[in-house]
Amino acid sequence: MINKLVEKIKQTKAPIVVGLDPMLSYVPEHITKKAYAEYGETLKGAAEAIWLYNRELIDHIHDLIPAVKPQIAMYEQFGVEGLITFQKTVDYCHEKNLIVIGDVKRGDIGSTSAAYATAHLGKVQVGAKKIPAFNEDFATVNPYLGSDGITPFLDVCKEEKKGLFILVKTSNPSSGEFQDQMIGEKHLYEMVGERVAEWGSELMGDSYSYVGAVVGATYPEQGKLLRKVMPKSFILVPGYGAQGGKGEDLVHFFDEDGLGAIVNSSRGIITAYKNEAYASYGAEHFGEAARAAVLDMIADINGALERR
Numbered sequence: 001m002i003n004k005l006v007e008k009i010k011q012t013k014a015p016i017v018v019g020l021d022p023m024l025s026y027v028p029e030h031i032t033k034k035a036y037a038e039y040g041e042t043l044k045g046a047a048e049a050i051w052l053y054n055r056e057l058i059d060h061i062h063d064l065i066p067a068v069k070p071q072i073a074m075y076e077q078f079g080v081e082g083l084i085t086f087q088k089t090v091d092y093c094h095e096k097n098l099i100v101i102g103d104v105k106r107g108d109i110g111s112t113s114a115a116y117a118t119a120h121l122g123k124v125q126v127g128a129k130k131i132p133a134f135n136e137d138f139a140t141v142n143p144y145l146g147s148d149g150i151t152p153f154l155d156v157c158k159e160e161k162k163g164l165f166i167l168v169k170t171s172n173p174s175s176g177e178f179q180d181q182m183i184g185e186k187h188l189y190e191m192v193g194e195r196v197a198e199w200g201s202e203l204m205g206d207s208y209s210y211v212g213a214v215v216g217a218t219y220p221e222q223g224k225l226l227r228k229v230m231p232k233s234f235i236l237v238p239g240y241g242a243q244g245g246k247g248e249d250l251v252h253f254f255d256e257d258g259l260g261a262i263v264n265s266s267r268g269i270i271t272a273y274k275n276e277a278y279a280s281y282g283a284e285h286f287g288e289a290a291r292a293a294v295l296d297m298i299a300d301i302n303g304a305l306e307r308r
């Protein structure tokens with residue numbers, strides 16, 4: 001899957017991923033009205049509204065981008081109905097030939113991690129059959145429980161040729177509380193980065209490992225250091241746009257050849273129609289506003305890479 005991701009980035013010339021993080025408040029009224037007319041103001045009605053919103057967004061941007069990153073929390077808030085919309089979204093993105101990074105941030109003791117890995121990346125044994133469940137291509141994983149929480153994910157990735165993005169240095173304001181602590185001479189995030197490189201050396205694709213890392217756009221200095229610590233790991237970079245990250249901050253997350261990183265924007269794209277810059281599209285044309293925001297994001301990042 002990492003080879004496919006690299007190929008798709010080269011083909012689209014877009015080192016970006018769009019975060020499908022829908023909140024009900026983002027969904028234009030004409031869509032919620034339609035969904036509530038069919039299912040009422042219920043969890044099913046909300047999940048239907050989110051599905052219609054996602055589908056229209058995907059229809060407007062799928063040809064421009066290599067990948068999407070649905071954030072499972074946004075779906076879970078609607079319970080089982082939300083998870084059905086998550087699944088429909090993953091399947092629809094696959095139909096559109098998009099790579100799906102499930103932002104699920106899982107990780108637990110070994111036996112529980114094994115079940116999470118099966119659910120999101122593997123196939124579950126049912127009688128004589130092995131059946132995929134959520135079936136994303138990559139999943140985000142929290143390494144805080146140590147290597148026995150990661151190994152089951154590595155095993156499933158080996159078997160299924162799927163990939164991981166392991167949290168190394170997150171984009172949020174308080175990420176330093178624990179991640180920046182010094183352990184001997186090194187920050188904790190650097191130690192985790194070294195382990196990501198080690199885990200990844202067992203699972204190499206053509207030029208990058210199946211085991212990548214999450215490093216926030218809001219920490220460019222740490223991104224520069226971690227690029228060197230994990231030379232073969234793809235870096236998923238959240239924090240662009242709504243959290244303040246800009247193309248010019250991100251050039252050192254990439255290799256010399258402009259590969260090795262993929263930058264996420266969620267709210268910046270999916271709520272573009274609410275942004276002054278794209279307001280002329282109006283809520284009815286939120287998909288076109290998202291498309292314009294994707295094109296601007298690609299130009300911003302590629303422009304910064306060309307200028308460096």
Ligand SMILES: O=c1ccn([C@@H]2O[C@H](COP(=O)(O)O)[C@@H](O)[C@H]2O)c(=O)[nH]1
Pocket residue numbers: 019021071103169170171172214215216238239240241242243264265266267268
């Ligand atoms: O360090 C991290 C890890 C994950 N995220 C996730 O990325 C998106 C960001 O959304 P925006 O709307 O573009 O801010 C969201 O799903 C986060 O859970 C992150 O932001 N930082």
